[in-house]
Structures are given as C-alpha cells and as structure tokens.
Amino acid sequence: MVEQIATTHRAPQTWPKEAWYVAASAGELADRPLGRTICGQPMVFFRGAEGQAIALEDFCPHRGAPLSLGFVRDGELVCGYHGLVMGCTGRATSMPGQRVDRFAGVRRFAVIERYGFLWVWPGDFETADPARLHHLEWAESPEWAYGGGYYHIHCDYRLMIDNLMDLTHETYVHSSSIGQKEIDEAPVETLIDGEQVVTRRFMDGIEAPPFWKMALRGAGLPDDQPVDRWQICRFTLPSHVLIEVGVALAGKGGYDAEDRWKASSIVVDFITPETETSHHYFWGMARRFAVADTALTDTIRTGQGTIFGEDLEMLERQQANLLRYPERKLMKLNIDAGGVRSRLMIDRAIAAERRPEVEAAA
Known part of the structure; x- marks a missing residue:
C-alpha cells in the first residue's frame, strides 16, 4: 500500500494565473x-x-x-x-x-x-x-539587437510596476546616468490604449544625460548637441512593462525622426511574481542602432544593470517600510496614474478568474 502525504498550501491570489x-x-x-x-x-x-x-x-x-x-x-x-x-x-x-x-x-x-x-x-x-503570448517583433527581427539580465528582488511585483510606470524617480534614483531635472518639468500623460496602460513624456531641446550620450556615440552621432528625448511606458497583463526610450538630435523630428538622427530603444521589463513580497525581474534593452556592435551591447547591458541595481535597493527598502507600517495610507498623485491604472487592470483580471469560483459557491 502506498501512503499519500497531503499538502494544503495555497498562496493568496494577488496575481493573474491564466497568463504567460x-x-x-x-x-x-x-x-x-x-x-x-x-x-x-x-x-x-x-x-x-x-x-x-x-x-x-x-x-x-x-x-x-x-x-x-x-x-x-x-x-x-x-x-x-x-x-x-x-x-x-x-x-x-x-x-x-x-x-x-x-x-x-x-x-x-x-x-x-x-x-x-x-x-x-x-x-x-x-x-x-x-x-x-505577446508578439515581440524586436526579438525576431535582425534590425534589432538585445542584451539583458536577471535580478531576484524582495518586494511585491506591483511595486516594480509602479516604479516603471512613473519614471519621475529617475531624476533622483538615477541622477548620474539617465536622470535629469527636465523629467520633473515635462508634463506626463496617462491613457488606456486598447489592452495597454500608457504613460508618456516628451522633452525637447535638452542636454542628453550620461547614458544617452554614450548611446549617441554608439549610434555614430554627436553627444554635445541638444536632443529631443521621449519616454513611453506601456503596461500589459499580466505584469509586463515595455518602455520606448530614446533621443534624437533636436529639430529632426524627435520620436518620429529618421533612424539616422536618433538612438532609440525599448527597455524590456518582464516582472514575474514569486511570493507576495518577492519577484523575478528579467530586464534588458532592445535597440535599433549599431545592431552588429556586440561591444556596445555589453556596455549597455552593464550600464543598464547598474541602473536597475539602484532601483533594487530602493524597492526592497520600500517593501520593508510597507510591512513595518501596514496601517499607513499612501498618497496618489498625478504622476502615479500609470501604476494605479495598471493595478486596476491586474485586479480586474484576478476578479474575472475568480468569478466562476464565486458563482459555483453561491
């Protein structure tokens, strides 16, 4: 006779399960x-x-x-x-x-x-x-190059989504690489586009920060001229954030400039829940300039890894504070709209999955 050992563990559902x-x-x-x-x-x-x-x-x-x-x-x-x-x-x-x-x-x-x-x-x-499963054109096209990495982070995966859907923090957390005061000064717009939450910001006629000066040089462009910069964050279920980022020489069309005038990329963020207070973070950057330059891919990967490492410390300390003071209410400002709407989309997906269970129990 084979003796069976029962297990009854079930984690609270704070994430959609019917998803990739x-x-x-x-x-x-x-x-x-x-x-x-x-x-x-x-x-x-x-x-x-x-x-x-x-x-x-x-x-x-x-x-x-x-x-x-x-x-x-x-x-x-x-x-x-x-x-x-x-x-x-x-x-x-x-x-x-x-x-x-x-x-x-x-x-x-x-x-x-x-x-x-x-x-x-x-x-x-x-x-x-x-x-x-989302189609990822950049992952299949020879016109794109990709490099990335992985972090295991001890915080609720939704805190990472909040972080990525509000890039205002770059001015402070990433002041030596991608942050600049113009991010604070530029108006931010949040909208729903089909099944995506989109937050976007455009900055014209500014000086490129250090990371983007490096990218301009890699694209064969001067790094000492004014640029137009853009950040377009796109959240899709269950927990993915893809961010169109880039700079173009000022006056050449900004986001819509021809490739020869800009360094444009997609910051790739695949955020996979582990537990209620930890997640797997698969990060990277897909770019459309100097795609054959493997040394540039390594340089960007190293720089991006350092940038995300700065986020890691902030998010883990934030999680510790939230656990320490669970009764405290957090503020919701206009810059938080992207994260708030993304969380609403997650909550609706969870509710839709649980609806058959609730109806069966009624």
Missing part, C-alpha cells in the same frame, strides 16, 4: 533541473528527451522532497532523495525496488520557449492559450 510569465531565460535551462517559484507555486523546469522544456510541481510524491534537487536522465527527472523517476507528464515512471503504477502524480504546467525565454502558465494546463 517569463520563468527563465532559455540559456538557464541546460543539463540540470531548475527550481523556481512562480506565482506562489514551486516549479521545477527541465528538458525532455527531445530537448523540450517541461515544468512540473517541485514536489516528489514519495516524501515531498524538491524535485529540483535531483537530476535529469534520459529526458526524465530523477528525485535526488530516493531515486523516484518522474516523466514529462508528471507521472512516476520508475523507482528502485518499487512498483509506481499507483503513485500519485504532480501538476504539469504549460511552457512555451520563445524569444529567448521560457514562458510558463501558472493556471490550469488545459486552459493555456499560446495565442495569448
């Missing part, structure tokens, strides 16, 4: 399994016999050990505790000295490998819809 999240960069998944908690659910990722990415619940049905501490053999996952072998469907296939046909299985999660990332669907496997 970045779980890892494709290069992170090689010969060994990768353990990562996504939306409160411990998962283990590994590659099957044909190299396909598989995601299972990170729980061995024998004694509850994390399967991520095991190893991959012939495209199956071997538990590192007692050798139970799990197949790609989440069912046990063998175990030394045991019959496994009556063993309980574990959850399997839908995975798509695309654009250099592994995307996972934390909701039901059967409801996973590949058509709901």
Whole structure:
C-alpha cells in the first residue's frame, strides 16, 4: 500500500494565473533541473528527451522532497532523495525496488520557449492559450539587437510596476546616468490604449544625460548637441512593462525622426511574481542602432544593470517600510496614474478568474 502525504498550501491570489510569465531565460535551462517559484507555486523546469522544456510541481510524491534537487536522465527527472523517476507528464515512471503504477502524480504546467525565454502558465494546463503570448517583433527581427539580465528582488511585483510606470524617480534614483531635472518639468500623460496602460513624456531641446550620450556615440552621432528625448511606458497583463526610450538630435523630428538622427530603444521589463513580497525581474534593452556592435551591447547591458541595481535597493527598502507600517495610507498623485491604472487592470483580471469560483459557491 502506498501512503499519500497531503499538502494544503495555497498562496493568496494577488496575481493573474491564466497568463504567460517569463520563468527563465532559455540559456538557464541546460543539463540540470531548475527550481523556481512562480506565482506562489514551486516549479521545477527541465528538458525532455527531445530537448523540450517541461515544468512540473517541485514536489516528489514519495516524501515531498524538491524535485529540483535531483537530476535529469534520459529526458526524465530523477528525485535526488530516493531515486523516484518522474516523466514529462508528471507521472512516476520508475523507482528502485518499487512498483509506481499507483503513485500519485504532480501538476504539469504549460511552457512555451520563445524569444529567448521560457514562458510558463501558472493556471490550469488545459486552459493555456499560446495565442495569448505577446508578439515581440524586436526579438525576431535582425534590425534589432538585445542584451539583458536577471535580478531576484524582495518586494511585491506591483511595486516594480509602479516604479516603471512613473519614471519621475529617475531624476533622483538615477541622477548620474539617465536622470535629469527636465523629467520633473515635462508634463506626463496617462491613457488606456486598447489592452495597454500608457504613460508618456516628451522633452525637447535638452542636454542628453550620461547614458544617452554614450548611446549617441554608439549610434555614430554627436553627444554635445541638444536632443529631443521621449519616454513611453506601456503596461500589459499580466505584469509586463515595455518602455520606448530614446533621443534624437533636436529639430529632426524627435520620436518620429529618421533612424539616422536618433538612438532609440525599448527597455524590456518582464516582472514575474514569486511570493507576495518577492519577484523575478528579467530586464534588458532592445535597440535599433549599431545592431552588429556586440561591444556596445555589453556596455549597455552593464550600464543598464547598474541602473536597475539602484532601483533594487530602493524597492526592497520600500517593501520593508510597507510591512513595518501596514496601517499607513499612501498618497496618489498625478504622476502615479500609470501604476494605479495598471493595478486596476491586474485586479480586474484576478476578479474575472475568480468569478466562476464565486458563482459555483453561491
């Protein structure tokens, strides 16, 4: 007789589950399994016999050990505790000295490998819809270059969304790289564009800050002339923020200038909840200038990593303060509109997912 050990843990739902999240960069998944908690659910990722990415619940049905501490053999996952072998469907296939046909299985999660990332669907496997994965033109076009990285950050993922949808903080948190007083002075506009929340700001005839002077040089443009600068933040469910940023030599058309007069990029922010107070942050920059210059890609990646590292400290300290003073009410100003509307979109998505459960219980 096989004794089953019940588990009843369920994290509070503060994120949509019926959606695609970045779980890892494709290069992170090689010969060994990768353990990562996504939306409160411990998962283990590994590659099957044909190299396909598989995601299972990170729980061995024998004694509850994390399967991520095991190893991959012939495209199956071997538990590192007692050798139970799990197949790609989440069912046990063998175990030394045991019959496994009556063993309980574990959850399997839908995975798509695309654009250099592994995307996972934390909701039901059967409801996973590949058509709901956002198309990323920059990730497939030779006219773009991309470089990025990863941070594990100890704060609510929504604080990062707030941060990215209000770039006013750049003047203060990033004063030595991308911040400048004109960000404070330029009017900001927030609107809903279809299924996106958009916050945008345009600054004309200004001096480029240090990061953008470097980008201008990389694009073969002078760095000592006035520029027109733009920031267009776009939030889409479940938690992605893509930011069109750039500078063009002043008087050449700004955002609409021809490529030969500007350095334009998309700041890529894939924010994946881990727990209520932590998340996985996959960041990068896709650019449309000097795309063959790999040294420039490395320089931008290093600079961007430093910039986001400055955000990390601020956000983690902010989270600690919010936990320390849960009774305090926060202010909502006009500059917060992008984050506020993004949170409303998240809340509506969660409510829509829970509606069938509420109706069934009524």
